[in-house]
Amino acid sequence: MLHTLWKETELQKETDISSWEIFHENSKTGHYDKGLPNEQVVREMNKRYDSFPYKQFSKIPLPETNAPFAKTLLDTIMSRKSPEEIKPTVLTLEQLKTILFCGYGITRDNKEHEYINRPFRTVPSGGALYPLELYFYSNEKVQDLKSGLYHYAPTENAIQLIRAGDFDHDLSEALVSFQSHIAQDTAILIFITAVFARSTFKYKEKGYRFALIEAGHVAQNINLAATSLNLGTLNIGGYHDRVIDQFLNIDGLHHSTIYMNAICKGN
């Protein structure tokens, strides 16, 4: 029933041209487009969070150190592959920290940059606007962590348990059926979400593209970090978007899940 209602909310096409073609054309930068003045960009950025505070949830500090990598960069790139089978494993807190940090952690401050009021991250970001958030779910497969849904707080090198519990069943229903087992077989399931306005206030339609591109950078860093830690890593596009967004308690319009990744036992 709910699925039928959602179907009705889809925007109807008015032409034979696919929405992606219209979107792509409308999101191109033209010679006559005027950018926002830097001062206005800074003012707009100040109105928005670097990362959601989730103030009501306490911060669980992550280790300062990273887990040692077992491979060179070239060996890591050569050996990254999607696992044929997702098998569970238990991560140390240091391994978890390394994966999250490589994905979207903070590497340096912005003190020398007059018009950039965000600290810089491990990934490039259009305009250094950092529109993404990272969440993850684990069901007792990270040492010393309770089961549940967590939010990554990069500015504090911390995580926050935003919903405790065993959600394997809910998540198996949120994945397309051929891979519903991933929910319980994986060590952690990562959700990369985008708060589109953090980028679109400046870059308009193209800001949407920038958010998706940035998620690719984050995912690749996660892939390489996990591979170098001798863990398995699978990128996931086959999930029911609305169900995942509802699970994360985000609206799916201004803030929506754009990519997922499962970390599991290495080969």
Ligand SMILES: Cc1cc2nc3c(=O)[nH]c(=O)nc-3n(C[C@H](O)[C@H](O)[C@H](O)COP(=O)(O)O)c2cc1C
């Ligand atoms: C955007 C994207 C979405 C993907 N979604 C899934 C998925 O839902 N399930 C899955 O098993 N693999 C998924 N994959 C993994 C691809 O199937 C895999 O990368 C491809 O077969 C190449 O194999 P390799 O990763 O071992 O090099 C996805 C990959 C990308 C880039």
